[in-house]
Amino acid sequence: MKKAIQVINKHAKFLKGMFILIVSVLVVAQLLSIFNSLSIDKFQSILDNVSWWKFVIILLVGLLSIVPMTGYDFTLKKMVQLDYSKRYIFEASWIINTINNLAGFGGLVSVGLRNEFFRKGAKDQRIIGALTKILVFVLSGLSIYSLFFFVLTQFFALSDYVKQYWIWLLGAGLYFPIVFLIARRKKDGLLTGLSLENRWRLIGTSFFEWTGMIVTFSVIGYFLDSPIPLNDSIPLFIAATVIGIVSMIPGGLGSFDVMIILGFSSMGLPRETVVLWLLLYRVAYYFLPFLLGALLFSKHLFTKLDEKYNSVPSQLAVELFHKLIVGLLYFSGMLMILVATIPEAFTTNKWLEHLNPFRLHIIAQFPSILLGFSLLIMGRGMAARVKRAYWPTIILLVVTIFYAFITDFSLFTVSYFVLLLILVIVSKSELYREQLVYSWEWLTMDGLIYGILTVLYLIIGFYNLPSFSNHFQRHHILRPGSFLLFPSEKAWFSGFIAIMVVIVFLSLFTRYLRGEKKKVGTALNEAVASQILTTYGGNIDSELIFLRDKEMYTYYKDDEPTVFLQFRTINNKCIVMGNPSGKKDDFTAALKAFIFDCDVLGYLPVFYEVSEKTVLTMHEFGYDFIKMGEEALVDLQSFSLAGKKQRGARSLMNRLTKEGYAFEVVQPPFSAENMQALKAISDSWLEGRKEKGFSLGFFDEAYLQRNPIALVKNQAGEIVSFANIIPTYTKESATIDLMRHHKENAPAGSMDFLFIHLFEYLKEEDIQYFNLGMAPLSNVGKYRSSFIQERIAAFVYEFGSELYSFQGLREYKSKYASLWNPRYTLYSRDSWILYVIIALLIVDNQKNDDSLKK
Structure with a gap:
């Protein structure tokens, strides 16, 4: 016997797995047999007869039935003096219990989750011991109900079908008393240190937990007009639950369901009704609470990730808002320009009418053009993350809201711009740059947008002009003299004059965004460069700094210069020549500081002819590279x-x-x-x-x-x-x-x-x-x-x-x-390789700049 027990212990995991596998196969086979006998039409008919308000009550009862389970964690708070708020305890408890309901495994999942959620806040660090004590009481409520219904099967008139499960009810009924007595058998036993008050709290929590399950299950049966009396349905429910736990299948899924379907079917209830009963029970007590727990868990996870990663996730969320703002500003600006300059297109073309969120019968031509182009330049300022763009954007949106309100009030239009205004306010932290440096890439994109707007203005306006459309439909030609140069010329010229005024205004505003045009680095400081090179050494490019045709960026550590970079600025690109010079241990810190300073001033570094080691370092900063050759x-x-x-x-x-x-x-x-x-x-x-x-x-x-x-x-x-x-x-x-x-x-x-x-x-x-x-x-x-x-x-x-x-x-x-x-050239992913190459060609073919020698 002893040898047999040793063999079983040695292969316990394997035997457990085989047991679960065999039970699962048998359950699946039985379920397939059951579902093959179902009538889909009959099932649909039963479902249609259930009123919507009954579904709502069932779902509410299912959610309320989860609440008693939070008592475990409020008791744990007392046991180990958890330093958490009641709200946190409630949310964490909901997450733990709803996950454990689905996972099963005798509450072991809940132990791991509680340890994860509450470990750091426990003043008494023996939290695992406390969780083990709680685990003893989890099935106490089920045991009480099992013992109660075992007595009923022996002394009261229950159905013969239910009575045959007396052995399961007895076993479950004796489980808690036996485990409880064993656990407190010794002075230093498992329950040592657990006060009588906390024991009753845990027993009460378990009792109300299982009461909630029974109530949910019974309410569903009531709304489905089940003829089975409670003194039969509840004992069968308890017995099926016990068998489901013993099967060790997560949540008793399958084994519990088979027992309920077979049991209620034998009592005369149609299988279609039983299946609907089980589906509603699973949804109300398991899946809906789990979905709510998943939302709470997502919130908890986001908060923890935000704390762990120095608020990076929340910054990414703000970044998402920022990108949305830029897109909406450009979208709004383009539409306002088009609506003002070619209003015919937005009244005769249905797809353009639906595309327009403003429904603008609204805005007169010149103010609309002014506001539209202003929104475009605001979009560029926001996209460039320039601090100076914040208040002008706020003011512009307020003016736009006011103008839309007084011109032709539209709740949708006002709400749209109010939402955009809120997004701008929320994303203020994303605006950190000191100035706007208009890159060639941005000029290209904005130029395309302005060009496309002009083309659409001319083409769509021409083809959607009412007089042109009528003439074209009737004669396929335009009557000579109906216009001087082209259709809708009066509207076009008035728009053109408006655009000229706007260009002057936008030029002034762009100049405002550009600020003082600060640059990174300084002119050569020969003494500092020589000190770094003689102290820490250099490379084959270091001496080029003394040509005085490049700016110098110096990195200081503890007020001592240790590294310098030599570079030249073309457009928004600071083109660094070769590897850093100086103390190698400080290279990464120096590169990081240089990138940061460039970023604040609106520049993008380009690293020209650098070694593999620099490539590896800069790749961590998100830089792409291209091989330039070999030395x-x-x-x-x-x-x-x-x-x-x-x-x-x-x-x-x-x-x-x-x-x-x-x-x-x-x-x-x-x-x-x-x-x-x-x-x-x-x-x-x-x-x-x-x-x-x-x-x-x-x-x-x-x-x-x-x-x-x-x-x-x-x-x-x-x-x-x-x-x-x-x-x-x-x-x-x-x-x-x-x-x-x-x-x-x-x-x-x-x-x-x-x-x-x-x-x-x-x-x-x-x-x-x-x-x-x-x-x-x-x-x-x-x-x-x-x-x-x-x-x-x-x-x-x-x-x-x-x-x-x-x-x-x-x-x-x-x-x-x-x-x-x-040797490689490294460039930011925000730069286009074509413009990087052009910048390199320009800088390589410029001898020097006398201003740098001063």
Whole structure:
């Protein structure tokens, strides 16, 4: 026997699962058999005979029957001193009990839910112990009713069908007394510490809980005109409930129903009536309270999520309101303009009449145009989240409401604008930007809207002009002289004059929204930039800041500058050149601060030619990216001219050395004579072309005076080629910027001669890598699954050699490169890639801005 018990305990989960599965299969089979015997027409007839007010009473009784179950949680509040309001206790209790009613499993679900809802507010942290005590009493009410009806089956005249379930009633009747006695058998037993008052509270709660179930079930039977007396229906209900609990199927679903259908059918009640009885019972006592609990749970979950995630969910809700406001402002503005300028269209075309929410016989032409365009610009201000747009939008909506009221009162129109006004007030927190920076993207969208409005104004107004329609229908032509230039010209010209006035007004208002036109960052602070670079190091792009053609953004930590970014502003885009410079540990914080400052002022950062690490960081901020190419790195510590691959380089070096050419690295400061010689070489190399800037250096004496310059001289000691060495302020890498040779005096291969000597020079300086710079569009869009932007770039790479030798540049750098690192451009999802590329082209082809040097 002992061995058998051990085997059962070992496989308890499996045996339990098999038991539930077998019972479920049998129940489903029985239900299918029952439903196959039902008459749908008869069921429908019975349902039609139930008055609607009876359904309402049934549902109300079902909801009220749940209320006693909240007593468990108010008792729990006393037991562990829950620090929650009565409202919270009631709502949480409703959620817990309605979920537990459906889930079943002997109340175990309720224990887990109560622990989740009340754990944090319990001053007495032994909440699990208290919940276990409550669990003992949950079935006490059922046990009392079972014992009562067991006595009835033995001593009173009940139907023989009900009497056969006496064993179930007896078992359930003895359950609570036995469990109660076992639980308090020892001084330190399960019920230790539970006061007599709380015990009676729990017993009373359970009794009224089961009373509620019985009342709900009985009321439904009464309204269905059931002939079965209560002394038979209630004991059968109790027995079926007990069997449903024992089956361990959630909610007794199926097993309980089979018992009720078979029992009442055997007592002469039509199965269709029993099925309707059960459906109403399930809806009234289980599903409707559960739906109400689900709503309360959604509210509770939203509140918890809002607290947990720092009010982000509520902010998202406000964001939704904000987007709705923008859409409604644009919608309202466009319709008001159309209604005023082409009123015929909104009276003759039914679909336009239904589309118009204002039903405006209302507004005269000029005020409507003024208000319509004002709503459009307000929509742009709200879409841009500009703080300055708040009060003008409020005032505009109040004026619109007042004007609609006095011109041709429409309750719908006034209500519409009042709702819009409320939404604007609620969404005030979404307006945080200091100014409006009208981006190319917004100009494009608004331009399309204004253009479409104009086209619709002309076309729809022309075809819906009554005189035109009548003439067209009768003669298919217009009578000459009926207009001077085009139909409805008088209305059009009056509208045109109104629009001209509106443009002046909107220009002034747009200027107001733009504010003082603040910019992010400052001009170069050379001392701060040098301090950051010498203290924390930089990268191959850091030195470009000293060209003074870019703004500088400095990040301070504990009042100490640790990171700077260099960028240039085009339209609403702050185009950052390369990776941040300075203390790497502060890069993420610096980028976050930069994005925030840009956002407040209405700008969107674009990060140009950055590394993979920056891509990963910025992707967390919601940025998209496109690969721009790869940069070539030469491993200086392993570089050698030995081997077959470098045979041509060795031959070149030997030839130029024999011809008397020499390599030299000179240190600043440089004499005026040397600078003139370098300028002459630069001019010769440019051949009249305009120099670029931003990502590339240009000939600037102050810039060249900062760092060593590598020279190639001929046998007469004249400089024929040069390259300025760019430090990264680390031993990791170095590079050059300007790489120029005299078109006439420099021999072929002078740049290779300079490079190879420079490799050797930097190797002696213990520099690890020499950066040969970018190979644009290299290895971009190679795969079918690559971004469409990169696939287009790959097409340019393959077939654009007539404009720029992309492949040739890659092949040239491949002679020396031992490592290729990808470079990317990052841009906000609010930016259009086309305008990002245009901004990059503009900024790369501008040499500098003298205003930035001041």
